[in-house]
Amino acid sequence: MKKQDVLISGKAKTVYSTEDPDKLIMHFRNDTSAFDGEKIEQLDRKGMVNNRVNAFIMQKLEQAGIPTQFEKLLSDDEVLVKRLDMIPVECVVRNIAAGSIVRRLGLDDGMELNPPTFEFFLKNDALHDPMINDFHIRTFGWASDDEVARMKELTFKVNDILSKLFRDAGLLLVDYKLEFGRDKDVVTLGDEFSPDGCRLWDAKTREKLDKDRFRQGLGGVVEAYEEVARRLGVELA
Numbered sequence: 239m240k241k242q243d244v245l246i247s248g249k250a251k252t253v254y255s256t257e258d259p260d261k262l263i264m265h266f267r268n269d270t271s272a273f274d275g276e277k278i279e280q281l282d283r284k285g286m287v288n289n290r291v292n293a294f295i296m297q298k299l300e301q302a303g304i305p306t307q308f309e310k311l312l313s314d315d316e317v318l319v320k321r322l323d324m325i326p327v328e329c330v331v332r333n334i335a336a337g338s339i340v341r342r343l344g345l346d347d348g349m350e351l352n353p354p355t356f357e358f359f360l361k362n363d364a365l366h367d368p369m370i371n372d373f374h375i376r377t378f379g380w381a382s383d384d385e386v387a388r389m390k391e392l393t394f395k396v397n398d399i400l401s402k403l404f405r406d407a408g409l410l411l412v413d414y415k416l417e418f419g420r421d422k423d424v425v426t427l428g429d430e431f432s433p434d435g436c437r438l439w440d441a442k443t444r445e446k447l448d449k450d451r452f453r454q455g456l457g458g459v460v461e462a463y464e465e466v467a468r469r470l471g472v473e474l475a
């Protein structure tokens with residue numbers, strides 16, 4: 239399968255059309271961005287690590303019954319995926335308080351959230367991805383009520399599967415963001431799952447092994463992502 243036209247060039251990935259109208263190629267670049275694209279850097283090996291980690295996680299999720307867009311790895315930094323009609327909302331589940339919820343609700347960083355909580359955000363950098371609720375999604379027609387219910391169900395199912403997977407690797411899955419799209423009319427997990435879009439802490443020391451290292455200028459960003467891959471047993475190039 240060969241790349242044709244650039245369909246979307248996002249902050250960290252580029253999406254290409256292919257000769258098959260139902261398949262796309264996603265290229266994981268080394269670009270790393272934070273604060274709605276205000277801070278951008280090139281981090282050597284990051285595209286490869288995220289591509290490999292994403293493929294590993296998507297296959298685990300698929301095996302556990304989550305419909306995903308993953309088809310197959312094409313190269314170190316490219317993956318073949320199903321073409322989805324993307325739903326413009328981000329689904330976030332939080333097991334431990336960190337990031338924006340700490341600022342918004344004045345929580346103690348690191349507080350356990352039991353039961354885990356759920357938030358929707360609108361995918362819109364110009365508006366800084368504002369938090370939205372089910373009624374906004376309905377009023378503005380971003381998704382149907384059934385799709386909203388399904389996105390929540392799948393996002394929590396992913397939490398059960400991945401919290402355990404990371405636990406077994408000595409990691410705490412603090413929070414994560416998922417994006418879904420429609421494959422015909424089947425709500426399907428799209429985008430990526432990598433340390434760029436979740437928070438992972440060492441279970442013992444609570445050391446950060448995710449994009450917060452980049453956001454907070456802690457250094458060792460790709461080294462931390464590689465450590466996550468190593469603990470999961472993901473083979474790297």
Ligand code: UDP
Nearest residue numbers: 330336337338339413414415434435436437
């Ligand atoms: N997240 C993401 N993309 C976004 C916003 C958030 O991948 O545009 C992820 C982020 O990495 C974290 C979770 O979603 O794992 C919750 O992010 P939060 O709302 O705390 O925002 P932040 O403080 O990271 O801006």
